Amino acid sequence: MGFSDVCNRQKNTNIRWRLPAVCFVWQLSMIVLFGVFVRYNEESDTHWVDYRKEKNITSDIENDFYFRYPSFQDVHVMIFVGFGFLMTFLKRYSFGAVGFNFLIAAFGIQWALLMQGWFHSLDYTDGKIKIGIENLINADFCVAGCLIAYGAVLGKVSPVQLLVMTLFGVTLFAVEEYIILNVLHAKDAGGSMVIHTFGAYYGLSISWVLYRPDLDKSKHLNGSVYHSDVFAMIGTLFLWMFWPSFNSAIADHGDGQHRAAINTYLALASTVLTTVAMSSLFEKTGKLDMVHIQNSTLAGGVAVGTAAEFMLSPYGSLIVGFFCGIISTMGYIYLSPFLEEKLKIQDTCGIHNLHAMPGVIGGIVGAITAAAATNTVYGDLGLENTFDFTGPFNKRVPTIQGGYQAAGLCVALCFGIGGGIFVGLVLKLPIWGDPADENCFDDEIYWETCIKATELNMHSEQ
Amino acid sequence: MGFSDVCNRQKNTNIRWRLPAVCFVWQLSMIVLFGVFVRYNEESDTHWVDYRKEKNITSDIENDFYFRYPSFQDVHVMIFVGFGFLMTFLKRYSFGAVGFNFLIAAFGIQWALLMQGWFHSLDYTDGKIKIGIENLINADFCVAGCLIAYGAVLGKVSPVQLLVMTLFGVTLFAVEEYIILNVLHAKDAGGSMVIHTFGAYYGLSISWVLYRPDLDKSKHLNGSVYHSDVFAMIGTLFLWMFWPSFNSAIADHGDGQHRAAINTYLALASTVLTTVAMSSLFEKTGKLDMVHIQNSTLAGGVAVGTAAEFMLSPYGSLIVGFFCGIISTMGYIYLSPFLEEKLKIQDTCGIHNLHAMPGVIGGIVGAITAAAATNTVYGDLGLENTFDFTGPFNKRVPTIQGGYQAAGLCVALCFGIGGGIFVGLVLKLPIWGDPADENCFDDEIYWETCIKATELNMHSEQ
Amino acid sequence: MGFSDVCNRQKNTNIRWRLPAVCFVWQLSMIVLFGVFVRYNEESDTHWVDYRKEKNITSDIENDFYFRYPSFQDVHVMIFVGFGFLMTFLKRYSFGAVGFNFLIAAFGIQWALLMQGWFHSLDYTDGKIKIGIENLINADFCVAGCLIAYGAVLGKVSPVQLLVMTLFGVTLFAVEEYIILNVLHAKDAGGSMVIHTFGAYYGLSISWVLYRPDLDKSKHLNGSVYHSDVFAMIGTLFLWMFWPSFNSAIADHGDGQHRAAINTYLALASTVLTTVAMSSLFEKTGKLDMVHIQNSTLAGGVAVGTAAEFMLSPYGSLIVGFFCGIISTMGYIYLSPFLEEKLKIQDTCGIHNLHAMPGVIGGIVGAITAAAATNTVYGDLGLENTFDFTGPFNKRVPTIQGGYQAAGLCVALCFGIGGGIFVGLVLKLPIWGDPADENCFDDEIYWETCIKATELNMHSEQ
Structure with a gap:
């Protein structure tokens, strides 16, 4: 019970001024910045009716809204219910899981609209960011990176720290995304690199900096009870079911979205079987472990992200899912x-x-699939469309594209690890109201709860 | 322990004949009325193939079904899972929460198809109501008003009373909606006035008439336990996530739906931050209160309902959400x-x-935004399309429209309060099988449950 | 405590080799078979851009993906969250409910893509199965039959048995579906016959063969607790809400999908009221039984499946729902x-x-509605389109069609019962690791759980 322990006990988790201050100031900043910068784009503005006539667009149904809105709503469910639950x-x-997830996602999507907007949707004629449905999807995607990172530090940080983590996370995301997608011209429809690799290494690096040697003190709370595992399955299933929408949401209209959905559907199905197999194989009596079923069944969706819109072919998707279920479950065990x-x-x-291992696998699969693309398989037009070999990139060929895909993966890793270490150091400052080691994984610290002693005893496992 | 208490104890909550009788008779009436009045409209009838040819519609995808079905399903989830959970x-x-919500919504949507059909979808050539996907959405909307009202009386009324409340509620709704949308020609895409203001004051007035001075007798059940709060978050999140679909579901094709979704997305994001800020600020130790997170985070969606399809502009939506989070949370506290x-x-x-305060705010925001509309911002065509300044209303200008919007808000308030008082008096009749004061908030009264004494003790907080 | 009891206690539920072996071998087989047989179809292949030009398709939005993807995702939710919860x-x-449902559905959809592909999507020019979004929906549908069957044996079989049951179930399904839809040319958009009748009798026959005379030994676990009933309502509601998507998912573009959604919406609403009525009527004190609310409220969706895309008319749908709520609830009671x-x-x-009774009713309703179809009601083109009276079937008339519909129902029944008995005998082999009678309905057998004795006592009802 030395000095560090005394310090620990004295930790002040009263966030009464810090949390409201951050929320108010940041939200006010968002309003000001949106006021200065953000406007509707031509498809969400009332001038659409004029634009339609002018461009000879035959029907309102050609508004991008109808191509992407169903996928957007599915992605939205993944972000808030999927990750939260x-x-x-x-x-x-x-x-804390579902509530703080809600808070940081709600902040993050606003900040992402600005950050991504400056990089991707800035109208240089008037200096405004013009937003439409695709921006909303991308904002949700951007936030996904931060929510993945939250998974590493769940139960060990304060909501103020989470907001800081999200502020920096979204900023770093927008920059690495710009480098990967625009500078390197890599493709990453489902974000294996941009979202999962970055987000996971960002979170792991933060967790590494914030290492708590005495976390054992709260180990009686670091586990599940029967019904909390069932709640978690709500999250698992909504992620699993809607992942085809995630990977296809911003893919090309037509065959691009169609193919991305099929590939993801298949990869995920395959992952479930190998996850179950490994989970059973590595328990003494062949029983299944809920941790694996809740998590590793999703690895195929992560790993098929980059290549989802490529001609990965149905059996290719199954193969990706097959190995990811194995690797992910082994990861949990060893x-x-x-x-x-x-x-x-x-x-x-x-x-x-x-996220980390399947994300890296996804980046590699994407690089290989891109490098192996041929005119025979894709068709001339198809190849050009799928990889956007147009404009300044009209000389690029598949093998070169493969190299740039691999470079993109490295960028995601560097931003994740580097950014995570930096943000971790910021979060180490003793001003954020994080819990003491013995109070980790406990809602009592940040939430009004009415838990009876008897109930708590019943649920704990000491 | 006087006379009223004795009465109270003698309350007969056996609804064995009353509930089945109401269900059967009303459902049979629905069948007869649908038989006489309801038919498919030209887009859901097999004559669509002829109609398409005749009208030179180039593709099946122009069927209204494809414009609105994804939003419809999201709204459907909000009604049954959102409100229920x-x-x-x-x-x-x-x-009772999820089950009675299910019952009254299932009845209400049928009755709403008829009531709204007579006002809006009557084909005068053959005297039939012609229904399509938009009617299903409107029926869900109509029922939303009654489900909001259920929130005020939750746990204190019998299912028979709820059905009566829904019968009258839908009827009143259809009339006020007709007056607001058709007579006054006010716009209310997301129903801030028509749904939320009406529904909330309807429920509050009923609750006022049904005031129970001795409700304290069941206060040990008027609270949450840990897992019931997590269940409620399922409702919160599905409402929050799908609210963009709610506000855009019946907006104009193309930019109207697109813009309504964006505005709602932003308003809701903003609300989350101010709700968290206020919740933390007003608890002694800065802890968050689940009641606020579950409810006030949704206020922005309510308040942006009327103006969602207007050119509110992205920062305008954030501002609306900002204040509603504050006001709604303060409402819970004070x-x-x-x-x-x-x-x-x-x-x-x-x-x-x-619903009530944000609904009124939404009506006011709608009136101001409409009054401030200009040709510069909307474009000539855009202004005409957005506000439907056509036919008998082709002379109307934005400032006048603002006045009619405000008038619409007053109509919603009057119908809510007046209708609620009337229906409250009907529900006060001692024939509906409502629970005694000490049996409020208890599923045991109307549901077969197998709750062990030990389990109940554990969960109660006496 | 005779010999059978001793045998029973000695049952070996260690599935450490059997489950992984089955998962790995079957998943590898899927990969090989997909490699040999499965390719993208013209709408999900990069050649779509060429195909579009060639066929003069004006917009990417005409890709079948946009007609069916929203319904597909809803169906996907029904399969994994709906049936699971x-x-x-x-x-x-x-x-076991949500986890094994996940496992067998993930396997089943892959096997279904192959089996249904061979029958329906084989491209004879190159011997490949060409898949698109409609194949994914049909695979989900096919698996639904097996998940229905799982309901009969829930808690009494091992995951290995479930996988075997799914392997045979999908195979049988594909054959009976081919006979019903292609040979008999019966219509069954929502699968009352093909999915529900077949699936239910398949499961019931298996359960009959696997009859356990001493199942009473685990009857203390064969019931619900408060929160498990709330979890089940998540399943009920997602099934109920998305059923219009289920019945319309593969209906004809345009009016077909539109009408199927309306009919299902109405039938389900009607069912809720009669279910509540019957549930209340048959309990001594008029209380409602959660079992009925969770299940019988869905019967209308089953029964309107076949006729959903016909001109059943709105009141016809209400009538179907009305009777199914009554019959289904009576079924639970008597x-x-x-x-x-x-x-x-x-x-x-x-x-x-x-599923069984409403499925049969659905088949009969379909036959009658088809037989009663007239040119006046459907229009000449409409009649031809709705019943596909084209090609080899261009001489068929509605009355004859009605007969073939009825024949389809018989085929579904025969395959369900016959197939179920055969598969039941296979599952009776003492090699599958099924639980002893006293261990039925207990997650402990196949899942790592950390249930404390105290918690278990609290929840049991001895």
Whole structure:
């Protein structure tokens, strides 16, 4: 019970001024910045009726809204219910899981509209960001990176820290995304690199900097109870079911979206079987572990992200899913304990197994598939359309594209690790109201709850 | 323990004949009325193939079904899962919350198809109501008003009373909607006035007439347990996520739906931050209160309803959300206790804070935005399209439109309050099988449950 | 405590080799078969851009993806969340309900793509199955039959048995579907016959063969607790809400999908009221039973499946829903105990009441509606389009069609019962790791759980 322990106990988790201040100031900033910069684009503005006539667009149904809105809503569900409920598995951190996920996503999407807007949707004629449905989807995507990172630090940080993490995370995301998609002209429809690799290494690096040697003090709360595992399955299933929409949401109109949905559907189906197989194989009596079913079943969706809109072919998708289910489950069994003990990375939700490894695999699969693309398989027009070999990139060929895809993966890794270490150091400052080691994984710290002693005892496992 | 208490204890909550009788008779009436009045419209009838040829419609995708079906399904989820689960927060009234919500919504949508059909979809050539996807959405909308009202009386009424409340509520709704949208020609895409203001004041007035001075007798059940709060978050999130679909579902094809979705997305994001800020600011130790997170985060969606399809502009939406988060949370902290103690309005779910105040704000925002509309901002065609300044209304200008919008708000208020008082008096008749004061908020009264004494003790907080 | 009891206790439920082996071998087989047979179709292949030009298709929005993707995602939710959560009502089998449902559906959709592909989507020019969004929907549909069957044996079989059941179930499904839809040219958009009748009798026959006379030993687990009933309502509601998408997902473009959605919406609304009425009427004190609300409210969706795309007319849909609510609830009250005691059919979820009877009714309603179709009601073109009286069937008239519809129902029944008995005998082999009678309905057998004795006691009802 030395000095560090005394410090720890004195930790002030009263965020009464800090949290409201951050929320108000940041939201006011958003209003000012939106006022200066953000306007409707030509498809969401009342001038659409004029634009339609002018451009000879035959029907309102050609508005991008109808191509993407169903996918957008599915993605939206993944962000708020999917990620939120996936993290409710802890017996006493369901409020924090779903509530803080809600908070940081709601902030993040606004900041993402601005950051991504400056890079991608700035109208140079009037200096305004013009937004439409695709921007909303991209904002949701951008936030997904930060929510993945939240999975690594779940239960160990304050909501103020989460907001800071989101502010920096979205900023870093927008820059790496610009480099990968625009400068390198890599393709990444489902974000294996841009979203998952970046987000996971961002979170793992933060968790590494914030390492808590005495986290064992709250280990009685670092586990699930029966019903919290069922709640988590709501998150798992909505992520799993809507992942085809995630990977196809911003793919090319027509065959691009169509193919991305099919590839993702197949990869995910395959992952479920190998996850179940591995989970059963590595338990002494062949029983299944809910942690694997909740998480590793999703790895195929992550790994097929980059290549989803390519001609990966149906069996290719199955193969990707097959290996990711194996690798991800093995990660939970062998790698997570190793990361925690040897590398000092405490990863509450195991995002290394669900997002980091499958994300990197996805980047590699994307690079290989791109490099192997041929005119025979894609057709001349199809090849040009799928990889956007137009404008300044009209000389690029598939093999070169493969190289740029691989370069994109490296950029995502660098931004994730570098950015995470930097933000981790910022979050180490003793001003953010994070919980003491013995109060981790406990909603009592940040939420009004009416938990009876009896109820708590019943649910704990000491 | 006087006379009223004795009466109270003798309350007969056996609804074995009353509930089946109402269900059967009303459902049979629906069948007869649908048989006489309701037919498919030209887009859902097999004659569509002829109609297409005749009207030179180039593709099946121009069928209104494809413009609105995704939004319809989202609205459907809000009605049944959103409203239903939002009310599951009570520790022992989750069956009633989700089950009675299911019952009255299922009845209400049928009755709404008829009532709204007579006003809006009557084909005068053959005296039939012709229905298509837009009618289904409007029926869901209409029922939303009654489900909002249910929030005020949750746990204190019998299912028979709820059905009566829905019968009258839908009827009143159809009339006020006709007056507001057709006679006054006000616009209200997301129903801030027509749905939320009307529904909330309807419910609050009923609750006022049904005031129970001795409701304290069941106060041990008027609260949440840990997992019931997590269930309620399912409702919150599905409402929050799909609200862009709600506000855009019946907006104009093309830019109208597109813009309504964007405005709602932004307003809701903004509301989350100010709700969290206020919740934390007003608790002694800065902790968050689940009641606020579950409810006030939705206020922005309500308030942006009327103006969602206008050129509110992105920052305008953020501003609306900003203030509604503050006002709604303050309502839970200060106004709800005041309403209960001074005005004798017992509002179980706090619909005054979630629907009434934001609804009125939405009506005012709509009036101001309409009055401020200019040809420069909207374009000539855009202005005409957005406000439907055509036919008998082709002389109307924005400033005048603003006045009619404000008039529409007053109509909604009058119908809500007046109708609520009338229906409250009907529901006061001692024939409906409502629970005694000590049995409020208890599923045992109307549901077969197998709750063990031990389990109940554990969950109660005496 | 005779010999059979000793045998029973010695049952080996260690599936450590069997489950992984089946998962790996079958998934590898899928990869090989997909490699040999499955390719993208013309709408999901990069050659779509060429195809569009060639066929003079004016817009990408005419890609079948945009007609069917929103419905597909809704169906996907029904399969994984709907069926999965509907079965979570048992107090200690929620992991098995939602987890094994996930496993068998993920396997089944792959096998279904192959089986249905060979029958329906084989391109004879190159011997490949060409898949697009409609194939994904049909695969989900096919799996629905097996998930219905799972409802009958819930809690009494091992995951290996479930996989075997799915393998055979999908195979049988593909054959009976081919006979019904292609050979008999019957119509069955929502699958009352093909999915529900077949699936239900398949499951009931299996359960009959696997009859357990001593199932009473685990009857303390064969029931619900408060929160497990709320979880089950998630399943109920997502099934109920998205059923219009289920019945319209593969209906004809345009009016076909539109009408199917309307009919289903109405039938389901009607069912809710009669279910509530019957549930209340048959309990001594008029209380409602969650089992009925969770299940019988869905019967209308089943029964309107075949006729959903016909001109059933709105009141016709209400009538179908009306009777199905009554019949299904009566089934739970009277027929299920009879089936168990007299016919030795143990039907955990009561699929006889939710799928079998309404499915048969749906087939009959379809036959009658088809037989009664007239040119006046449908229009000449409409009649031809709705019933596909083209090609080899261009001489068929409605009355004859009605006969073929009825024949289709018989085929579904025969395949369900015959196939079920055969598969039941296969599953009786003592090699599949199924639980002993006293371990039925218990997640402990196949899942790592950390249930404390105290918690278990609290939830059980001995």
